[in-house]
Amino acid sequence: MSRAPRSSSARRDWGSDDSATPIIHIDMDAFFVSVELLEHPELAGLPVAVGGTERGVVAAASYEARSYGVNSAMPVGAAKRVCPQLLMIPPNGERYREVSRQIMAILDEYTPLREQVSVDEAFLDVSGAQRIFGRPVQIAQSIRERIRAEVGVPASAGIAATKHVAKIASAHAKPDGLLLIPKDATVAFLAELPVGALWGVGERTRERLEKQGVETVGDLAALGQGRLIQLLGEASGRHLYALSMGIDARTVMPSHEEKSIGKEVTLFDRISEVEQIEAILLDQAHSTARRLRERGLLARTVAIKVRFGDFTTITRSITLPSPSNVAQEIYLAAKRLLSAVHIPADGLRLVGLRAEQMVRTGDGIQLAWDDDPRRLKAEGVMDLVDRKFGRGAISPGSLLQPREDSAE
DSSP: OOOOOOOTTOOSOOOSOOTTOOEEEEEESSHHHHHHHHHOGGGTTSOEEEEOSTTSBEEEEOHHHHTTTOOTTOBHHHHHHHOTTOEEEOOOHHHHHHHHHHHHHHHHTTOSOEEEEETTEEEEEOTTTHHHHOSHHHHHHHHHHHIIIIIOOOEEEEEESSHHHHHHHHHHHOSSOEEEOOGGGHHHHHHTSBGGGSTTOOHHHHHHHHTTTOOBHHHHHHHOHHHHHHHHOHHHHHHHHHHHTTOOOOOOOOSSOOSEEEEEEEEEEEEOOHHHHHHHHHHHHHHHHHHHHHTTEEEEEEEEEEEETTOOEEEEEEEEEEEEOOHHHHHHHHHHHHHTSOOOTTOEEEEEEEEEEEEETTSSOOOTTTTOHHHHHHHHHHHHHHHHHOTTSSOOGGGOSOGGGSOO
């Protein structure tokens, strides 16, 4: 979760020019609580917190609980004193990590330049994605809608020219909102904020600045770089002055080389028909194969994941005859894995597909579909159409069915 300071009086509309704002910060709203509400919808609208025992601390609080003064890191005992009706839910770390993986997989469909900074937030650089997905605001809104529809949790988004400002913007967009800070409005936006909003201003630095009459970022900028260097030293003075001017040279850095690529979908209306489940896997196979090709990768292994009505979850995997990035090959492997799974009458809650044990193309590896180059050519054409007209402009024929039969 973002801990960027925010001003309750800050403006919520700074203009609509997103032509120079390729950085998006996606941050889940009260993430742990939002995940728990998926399984306990009867608690929606109530003061709820995730945390440990009376001697523990609050890990996350619903906005209803926050209205009473309950905050993250507050001792549970203190939280119950300010909100006696507070409902505590024990944390489920594995479940939060699982939902996080679903969300990050959605983000990865828009750009490989995704930097995850915690379980519930990430930066994106969409400079190279706009031809396919539209302007940054359109991309951010699409991401928020997909997270809500496919995962079931709310997300806020900040859009700006830099990581620093995008993160602050997402904090001001909460809850469940979107805030664009056009490049030309950056300095004016920052000027109104408390000086603690700047990355690197801790308690001691804030106190030193307050003694100089500096309360807002605008006050700090007015001091000038030279005076800040005198007060705080060369490095800190230059750093904070640059941030106050909207300058942040940090780029979005993918956290690590991907070990797997895939897609999961939570089924709010459980399904038990094998044909419907296979259609979901086919869609996931095409999404996964496209991302493999975009990254120049082949998968040695295909895995599926299903969750039953009682929340029991199983995974199954199979090694391909040869590494592949062809959707049909991936789908057939997933379909074979599904055939060995007993689907109960009350259906499935989640279906997922992943490509694993990846290798780079061009490493002297025999491709699985070398004997059928038409398949690779057909999927390559689909990639070209996607790049020109946007994702979803063309689909495999077996996915052309009524919308209600789709996972999305």
